[in-house]
Amino acid sequence: MAFFHQICRGFSSSAVRAVVIKHVTIIGGGQMGSGIAQVAASTGHSVTLVDTSEDILKKSVKTIEGSLRRVVKKKFADKPEAGEEYVQKVLKNVSTSSDAGSAAQGTDLVLEAIVENLQVKQDLFSHLDKLAPAHTIFASNTSSLSISDIASSTSRLDRFGGLHFFNPVPMMKLVEVCGTSATSQETFDSLMNFSKELGKTPVSCKDTPGFIVNRLLVPYILEAYHLHERGHGSKEDVDIAMKLGAGYPMGPFELSDYIGLDTIKFILDGWRVMDPNNPSFAPSELLNKLVAEGKLGKKTGEGFYKYK
Ligand SMILES: CC(=O)CC(=O)SCCNC(=O)CCNC(=O)[C@H](O)C(C)(C)COP(=O)(O)OP(=O)(O)OC[C@H]1O[C@@H](n2cnc3c(N)ncnc32)[C@H](O)[C@@H]1OP(=O)(O)O
Numbered sequence: 001m002a003f004f005h006q007i008c009r010g011f012s013s014s015a016v017r018a019v020v021i022k023h024v025t026i027i028g029g030g031q032m033g034s035g036i037a038q039v040a041a042s043t044g045h046s047v048t049l050v051d052t053s054e055d056i057l058k059k060s061v062k063t064i065e066g067s068l069r070r071v072v073k074k075k076f077a078d079k080p081e082a083g084e085e086y087v088q089k090v091l092k093n094v095s096t097s098s099d100a101g102s103a104a105q106g107t108d109l110v111l112e113a114i115v116e117n118l119q120v121k122q123d124l125f126s127h128l129d130k131l132a133p134a135h136t137i138f139a140s141n142t143s144s145l146s147i148s149d150i151a152s153s154t155s156r157l158d159r160f161g162g163l164h165f166f167n168p169v170p171m172m173k174l175v176e177v178c179g180t181s182a183t184s185q186e187t188f189d190s191l192m193n194f195s196k197e198l199g200k201t202p203v204s205c206k207d208t209p210g211f212i213v214n215r216l217l218v219p220y221i222l223e224a225y226h227l228h229e230r231g232h233g234s235k236e237d238v239d240i241a242m243k244l245g246a247g248y249p250m251g252p253f254e255l256s257d258y259i260g261l262d263t264i265k266f267i268l269d270g271w272r273v274m275d276p277n278n279p280s281f282a283p284s285e286l287l288n289k290l291v292a293e294g295k296l297g298k299k300t301g302e303g304f305y306k307y308k
């Protein structure tokens, strides 16, 4: 198996030795970045969480604290004091910064979870590539973009991979680990080991749109929008049907609000440019309207449903 990866990925002369990831810099303190920071800090990693402003970062830390309290309510049900101690201990592992460049300077892994836009991700990594130490691995949590395209903005193609988590990160056990044709075996192994250290189950993916889960999940979600737009089922009935008839924990409209409608639109718009005639990526007027109105789902208080 190891030999197979070596053939597939090749080795560049700048290949590094497998990195033991102790310090992680996470760029983007939204839903995903704060969840990943929480899990990394809970498993003993030292984390720097970066976003564009101190106000956003304060909100991110509040989210982490709230989520940790949900975890300890169950984990320490009979020992609330030990639970509180645990929350404070984990929070001590998280520091914040609004300066990505300085945060990248003493870190083993830079993982981005910012907006799903290729140019913005490339600009970020191109900037950090000049500042991060040589051994630092770069990874993207992208839902739909090509890891090779993002990595092309840097000079560390062998130390670049995909590390795709699922929402809500503290609950979802899967991580998709993606190596490109240029990712070194050492980098791939480091990302697999890191995922396991976080208590997740990693699977290996090719650098193809949506990796495994989203390539299957997003067309299913879009099919639900089209079914509803044709007048063949209310949102509520579609959601109930898929929960009770197919055993899904959330129906497609609830799940869309949970993921974020802007993220789903970014994914579909990007894939349509790549493959314009594929009916699996056909536009949804309803989705476009909600996004244009700023109704992005749970995070804005309204999407397909209202949360206020
Ligand atoms: C877009 C992409 O690129 C990829 C993606 O992420 S696709 C999306 C993948 N995610 C999914 O498919 C999620 C599907 N939904 C689910 O699995 C479940 O509904 C769920 C895990 C989110 C919630 O579980 P649930 O039993 O339905 O509801 P809920 O009662 O809210 O939660 C149960 C418990 O889970 C835990 N929990 C849920 N969310 C949590 C969070 N964010 N942090 C900590 N604990 C949490 C808590 O212990 C919670 O109990 P309390 O409410 O008492 O605190």
Ligand SMILES: NC(=O)C1=CN([C@@H]2O[C@H](COP(=O)(O)OP(=O)(O)OC[C@H]3O[C@@H](n4cnc5c(N)ncnc54)[C@H](O)[C@@H]3O)[C@@H](O)[C@H]2O)C=CC1
Binding pocket: 027, 028, 029, 030, 031, 032, 033, 050, 051, 052, 056, 100, 112, 113, 114, 115, 116, 117, 120, 124, 141, 142, 143, 144, 164, 165, 166, 167, 258, 259, 260, 263, 299
């Ligand atoms: N929402 C989901 O269910 C999932 C999303 N993803 C991917 O993770 C990434 C983030 O998604 P979410 O957390 O949902 O988005 P979000 O909108 O909740 O958070 C994004 C955060 O990034 C910050 N940001 C934007 N540009 C930045 C920059 N240049 N530097 C620093 N911070 C910046 C924003 O201020 C915001 O706080 C996207 O690529 C998305 O496709 C992956 C798995 C699941």
